[in-house]
Amino acid sequence: MRMLEGEKVTKYFGGLAAVLQVDFYVEQGEIFGLIGPNGAGKTTLFNLISGAFTPKSGVIKFKGEKISGLKPYKICRMGMARTFQEVKIFANVPAVQNVALGALFGAPKSVSTAEATKEAEELLDFVGFAVPKNIPAGGLTLANQKRVEIARALATKADMLLLDEVMAGLTPTETAEAMELVKRIRDRGVTVFLIEHVMRAIMGVCDRIMVLHHGEKIADGTPKEISTSKKVIEVYLGE
């Protein structure tokens, strides 16, 4: 089943096409990767999917329903959550409450505060958060802040996660842990759509990959197809 589908999705910033006529789909249960050079429009595409922006033209469907034009909180409650390239956490709020917020507001069914806190603690354990959970999130290391963000997204009972460069800025050990985590998230039954710059990571975990360049899709396929595609090598390495 196709979880997410985009058809001729287009977004302009002034005269510049940030995302131009992009078609894509993500199958349920897969890990789908999105790569491309800086400024290729990867994060813009995420913003279009999650409702931060509305596409100028084209349609985005989630679980068969049109979501382009909906407010972010509605899309979230339909079962799609995201993380951000620059971590966006609630710095002065304890880590556990950062996550509980997702359970309290993002889930389709409402839960009590006590249940939300319990879920938040379990999810923090799941993502490998190993420091006291009552520390304000602003005081955590980058790796732990990213864990909080992922746990918050999972707390919304999402069926699909948009992960925007979860591995950027992490040490090699942390990157390996993050890759492991992405797989474990998929094993929970959550479809993963991720943007990544770390090639080794994306080739290692993704089932399929799409490549954007100047807002346009230049390739998609299995990691093997992508790594041998002439067009992709040209864009990334020059001729």
Added chain:
Amino acid sequence: MDMSLFRSRRLWIPGLALLVLVGLATLPLYGSLYMTILMTAILMYIILTVSWVIFSGPSGYLSLASAAFFGVGIYTSAILLPTKGAVLPVLVVVLIAGAISFVVAVLVGALTLRLRGIYFAIFTFGLVELIKQVLIFFEISVTGTRGRFIMLVDTHTIFYIMLGIFVVLMLTAYFIRRSKFGLALRSIGENEEAAAHSGVNVTMVKVITFGISAVFMGAAGAVIAMRWTYIDPYIAFNPLFSFLPVLMAIFGGLGQFYGPLIGAAIFAYLEEVLLTKFPYYYMLIFGCVLVGTMLFMPMGLTGLIQRGWRRLIGGQHADA
């Protein structure tokens, strides 16, 4: 001595609150009339400050619209309680004033809460001026008056209504802070985009809270108008009532729940003392106190109290 009972905030904070409340409720029995009037004014400032904090504290949206909602309350009283005889009972008028302020706040909030930072602050301040000018135009060209007289209401009645508003406000503020609604509001202040993408209907949370805070400002305005007995648009929509809540909250300290309350109480009392003792220099001294606060107590009065408290009980109770 067993210090744990003494340290437990669960016990002494509600206890203290109850004691203060009983003291206030019985004030007319032992205090002078002047004391009652002074306390009414102090309560009014506390209400303005705490209701401002309900919204602007956690959300980070600096609202300067307090004077607008306060003024709407004042005018509700002026229209419904003219000297020639009240149209409705006093308490009903106060409730209506709160309701009208709520509606105005929700309308204005829905239009303007998409503005961020300084733009929101300036717009809300413009709102005070806008309502004032429209009202002046209306009064001069339609009703042919500039000011209005308000029916005399018993000083004790005014005091008790103000006290009632204060109690309801404190309970509301406490429950909002503790509820999931409060968490949503805080998350908006910390990072609005992340809140929206985590399922928080940010517009609704902001607009509703803005409306709730306006209810109390409007109600306080309606009550104090009965004390002032004469009002005109310049008195009712005085921009000072937009700035004072902000100053009082900062003076008390925004970090703690009771900070703005203490700040407003001391600030209002100080103003009264300075105004009566040094009528010519009061603004000057007042300014010095404010500058001193900013320089030496950046966390406000409560920051100072907490430091002292920590020293007293040995320091292991950081700001839990």
